[in-house]
Amino acid sequence: MVERFDVVDLIRTKRDKGALTTDQIDWLVDAYTRGYVADEQMSAMTMAIFLNGMQRDEIRDLTLAMIASGERLDFSGLSKATTDKHSTGGVGDKITLPLAPLVASFGVAVPQLSGRGLGHTGGTLDKLESIPGWRAALTNDEFMSQLDSVGAVICAAGSGLAPADGKLYALRDITGTVECIPLIASSIMSKKIAEGTASLVLDVKFGSGAFMQDPARARELAETMVRLGTDAGVATRALLTDMDVPLGLAIGNANEVRESVEVLAGGGPADVVELTVALAREMLDLAGLPDADPAQALKDGRAMDSWNAMIRAQGGDPEATLPTPSETHTVVADRDGVIDRLEALPFGIAAWRLGAGRARKQDPVIHSAGIDLHVKPGTAVKAGDPLFTLGAEDPARFERALESIEGAWSIADTAPAARPLIVDRIV
Structure with missing residues (x-):
């Protein structure tokens, strides 16, 4: 076949700060997916876009x-409205777990295609696989049937959705072009739009434990993704949220499931409840239920019923005992005062070093490993009070985990100024 364009001409256009046409971009993505455009050529293109x-x-x-x-x-054949949520990820971000069944308890379908963790951010599927019997892989028929009956599905995405993105993401990861807003936004939104949902709410995080640490850059990413969704006919909104401090009190896999169940039972940490309810309100509003009260559904048991049905539908036992670490190490306060700083990223790295995350895609995660926080910024403590407990299967992991959090927290004489968790709403 005769190719319509010369990839070198397209690279030169972007190198010289020009714009590519729709036909050129269509051809480039297709030619790269089928292997005509080589990795080194697409690497040059992504760097030109990055710059x-x-x-x-x-x-x-x-x-x-x-x-x-x-x-x-x-999903046009479903009898329910569909809505989805995507988070850019952060330390202790287990919101998908309580959120999907909460929204589904109102008769809305939530097709949550999720992934596994790599590095310091945990994957939703890794967390759920802490539950005995639960399985991430569903056939298309199982997926659609569960959406229709239960409403909530959290499962692995098939390789057929936006395969060009999978190939391009792997290339960006090894060429220093990950932190590029046009490439990040198109990567996330191509998969989310391909998933077929009618509406989408984005949780875009900034701060120490976030992928995008600078608030201004996070806002730009959120605005770009909302525009992309809108342009593609998907009703899209975003919340801009603070990830300087770990979300909730649990960082890991099984312990994050445990905390999510506490939220579904009407309890749990205030910040996890606040964000879960806020995202649920946005999703339900987009699904045509502006007067729905998700906070009440957490209190009256509807959300928990939905969770139990979702877990059982995927082979899991919601009543089963979750894994706990065989070895623990608790760090205590060395003085009286108030916790004034608790940086998310070092705690995420510490949990990863304990075994809660993976360095390579093929690595297993240790579901029992992680960190349980006993304090957050603003908590008053006395000397000897427990601050956080590290859990692992191998005590040799504690030393490097403790190195990660050295200097990442502090005790002061006065409480720090309160910071809002949800900073802005972008529509």
């Missing part, structure tokens, strides 16, 4: 071309 950016039309065209590289799910 010079893309216009709104180009980002839209790139997203649509990546969607077109694979299949697109269709």
Whole structure:
């Protein structure tokens, strides 16, 4: 076949700060997916985009071309409205677990296609696999049947959705071009739009434990993704949230499931409840239920019933005992005072070093490993009070985990100024 464009010409265009046309982007993504455009050529293109950016039309065209590289799910046959949520990830971010069944308890379908963790941020599927019997892989028929009957599905995404993104993401990971807003936004949104949901709420985080640490850059990413969703016909909103401090009190896998169940039972840490309820309100509003009260559904047991049904539908036992670590190490306060700092990223790295995360995709995670916090900024403590407990199967892991959090927390004489968890709402 005769190719329509010369990839070197396209690279030169972006190198010289020009804009690519829709036809050029369509061809580029297709040619790269089928192997005509080589990795080294696409590496040059991604670096040119990293350095010079893309216009709104180009980002839209790139997203649509990546969607077109694979299949697109269709929920039009469902009897329920569909809505989805995506988080850019952070330390202790287990919100998907209570959120999906909470929204589903109102008769809305939540097709939550999730992934596994790599590095310091935990994957939703890794957390749920702490539950005995639970399985992440569903057939298309099982997926659709569970959406129709239970409403909530959290499972692994198939390789057929936006395959161009999978190939491009792997390339960006080894070429220093991950932190590029046009490429991040098109990567996330191509998969989310391909999932076929009618509406989408984004939780875009900033701060120490977030992928995008700078608030201004996080806002730009949120605005870009909301535009992409809107342009593609998916009703999209975003919340901009603070991830300087770990979310909740549990960092790991089994302990995060345990904390999620506490939230579904009407308890749990205030910050996890606040964000879960806020995201649920946005999702339910987009699904046509503006007057729904998700906070009440946590209190009256509806959300827990939905969770139990979702776990059972995927082979899990919601009543089963979750794994606990055989070895623990508790750090205590060395003086009286108030916790004034607790940086998220070092605690995420510590949990990873304890075995809660993986360094390579093929590595197993240790479901019992992690950190349980006993304090948050603003908590008054006395000398000897427990601050946080590290859990592992091998006590040799404690030393490096403790090195990670050295200097990441402090005790002061006065409480720090309160900071809002949800900083802005972008529509």
